[in-house]
Amino acid sequence: MFLERRRGVLLHFTSLPGPYGAGDLGPVARSVAEGMAAQGWTIWQMLPLNYPNPAMGFSPYASYGALPLNPTVISLDDLAEEGWIPGEELRNLQVRLPDPWRADLQGAFRARRAGVALAFQALKRGHMRDRYLEFRQREWEWLEGWGVFMALKDSLGGSHWVHWPERFRSLERALAHWDEGLEEGAELYRFEQFLARRQLDRFRAHCEALGVRLLGDMPIYVAHDGMDPWACPYLFELDGEGNPVEVAGVPPDYFSETGQRWGNPLYRWEAMGEDRYLWWRVRLRKALEWFHAVRLDHFRGFAGYWAIPAEEMTAVRGRWRPGPGEALFDALVEDLGGDPSGEGPSLPIVAEDLGVITQDVTRLRLRYRLPGMRVLQFAFSGGDDNPHLPFNHEGLGLAYTGTHDNDTTLGWWLSASAEERRGLFRYVGRPLTAEEAVREMVRLALNSPSRWRIVPLQDLMLLGSRHRMNTPSSREGNWVFRAMRVELDGLLGG
Template sequence: MTTRRSGILLHITSLPSAFGIGDLGCEAYTFADFLEASRQSIWQVLPLNPSAMIYGNSPYSSCSVFAGNPLFISPEQLVEEGWLPPDALENRPAFREDRVEYQPAAEHKHRLLRAAFENFRDSGLGSHEFDRFCIENGSWLDSFALFTSLKEESRGVAWNEWPPELRDREEGALAHWRLRLADRILQEKFYQYLFFRQWFALKKYCNEKGIQIIGDMPIYTSYDSADVWSHPDLFKLDGEKKPCFVAGVPPDYFSDTGQLWGNPVYDWDRLRETRYAWWVKRIEHNARLFDMIRLDHFRGFVQYWEIPHGEKTAVNGQWVPVPVRDFFDTLLRRFAFLPIIAEDLGIITSDVREVMAAYDFPGMKLLQFAFGEDLPVNAYAPHNHTPHGIVYTGTHDNNTTRGWFSRELGEREKERFFNYIGKVVSEEDVHWEMVRLAMRSVAHTAIIPMQDVLGLGEAARMNLPSVTYGNWEWRLTSGQMTEDQAVRLGEMSALYGRA
């Protein structure tokens, strides 16, 4: 983190592909080549875990914090590796190139993945490597595969509504269903094997080009997940395994009623008794997947907003302290280095800053937040940045720079922005001025969303937090990355010592 460098934020779903959603196939390698050609050394992605249409396809709401998303598996690579015959990719549906079509993409991919599994099961191809994968990942894989199989068997019913013997994980009932659903369980494990096989091949390709990958780790888990079902004692649940409290944030200048996320909150006393074994395993898992890990909602590791289950808003909650020093000290006894980036956006208190400083965790600076009335003292303004940090033009939760400029920036803010950069610029050119501001910052690391490299408008926004559906759909089309863009970005990176 002490070397000046820069990179691009682009999620896997946003890559081009012929199968309705970005995947780990040839276009992922093409994007890595673009990073190399534009002299970038970082690729930042969002969580790789399975998403669900019931949760608006958000990568931050998943049935597992350990598993990978089977929709990211490349069918073309399955053909190359012999899992599918070449004609399996013929007669595929016609998908949109510019947006993810989750439902038809999932239906088509699952047909292909099922065919690949049947070929694996019948041929035994790669069985030794598969067996080794299952052994190495058994601490989460066994429960995940059983959980997803039971979810399908129960037609999607939440696990707390399963028969009590399954809800409470009675060993006799689990053994019965492991036998009954053996083929389905094996299939789920095979999908995970394929995902991680393809992911680590891509990561190796990137690392060999000098490109590091920053991953994103949500602090909380979804209630209806293999994680909560497998470890109910680590969460504040009642006797029927329902949440006693849920997570969120209190009212602030963004919302009079706060944000009610609904995730079950951790029982940090119980976690401390286990010496944070589940978290140690989770950090270890993500440290293998990524070179750096962005911890989402870092404030929640110091103190979290706890809301009684059943409340309609986040107003009636309370702050609950976390044994943060004991937690991170425990991690440091397990890991020589914690490759952590703290997501510290929003209202951050002094105790959070003290923890970040104590463990040398870099925070985030967003340029879109810099041009208010407090510009001279605004922490997001480039002249107030510090070297140990990461500067972004925006993130997946923000508008694109062009959309921000044209739809969100008032006239007085525009005037301050023009005064700051020393000239008046048009909507067509504003993205390069913001990229230049990020590159010029003293912050060691600069990350640019791909939409801002391309100068795309609001339609290319990845996520609008207040909207449940229609997010996470933007996709890069194969013709949008050009040599001219790579040259311009590379020259700017070199000029400011980031190449």
């Protein structure tokens, strides 16, 4: 797949237009996929689809679990079409948006929860019950615990699981002290996953028929307040009370004197290795049921990772610890039946290798022939050996104008240094206006030697900083970019 020359769009599903607060994977998404295919865009890259934590601003990178899906993928229109909810209820579920360019993720979440509750009543009346029971049996290994975790969280006011009564602080203990009065709430969360997966499967099949491939995203770490550390504490660096001993982050660098303290619990890699990384193998298999390929975030952490004592408020006093390296990737290759000796990648994984990358990280990536990432916004400072300059791009790689963590290219250009502007001028052979600079960056990305070329929708729309998806280290105003339907139709034929 990575050996085929393709171009694509970076566009998270919540950024699609729609009347329910944020986009979903229903009719609009299918229409956009059709328009993309008609105009030769055959990769659709999205951010993680995991169930987001509302307390973390609905960040796709801060979820309640590694396997459960975000219920916002559920199309309420499709539920009505399939007879799950009465069509006349749709108007009551619509969300008014004060700013049409910004999604209301909280409102979108409430609308889906209300729609799922209506559909649950149809399930009780027998609607598609056999299909639900089949799904429940197939996914039971993780689905049972998911329902228990979320039902307990609701009953305990949404508090972090480390503050729950002792009898509920692990899946094993919770099942031993289960309150049957919570079972309907647990079943509602399991049923919600059935609806979400059903709609994701329909969307993926539609894209496949069009020749569009879905590129997903997998964060390296999971949240402390989530199902995984609660259900499998032995896989994480936790103390006897369930609190992290050390947490994830990155050390001080050019961009931050104190580094970045992310706060995720770290893995007990030795414990994970005892069953040949079963947790990771299951996680990747599930992700590849959703997507055709997956971008693996913070790839450098698999070679070596920065461990910060949990009591530290910054990342300064951390230490480097060795990652699982080849042992993990050998297990993944064996599990997925990858070809360790062919010309292409041995796994359907994109290695996010941005930032300060050391030789051991590059060796690990090349050992498994995984494509890396090159970003043009990083290209025009430094010398000719800058790996992000187009003439240094690898064929087995992905070229971007920018990523979800970058400013839009217009925003980048308007705040670019004199060195960066001169660098782009020299590369294209002439001075540029702001709009011309964006168009040239898109042209350079699409003409990169890298076989996969990705452009964020905001750059195709020539949008400025107000429309960037995420500002790292900022917790306000992220993840809410929303495209207008008329512009989307004009660009992608959606």
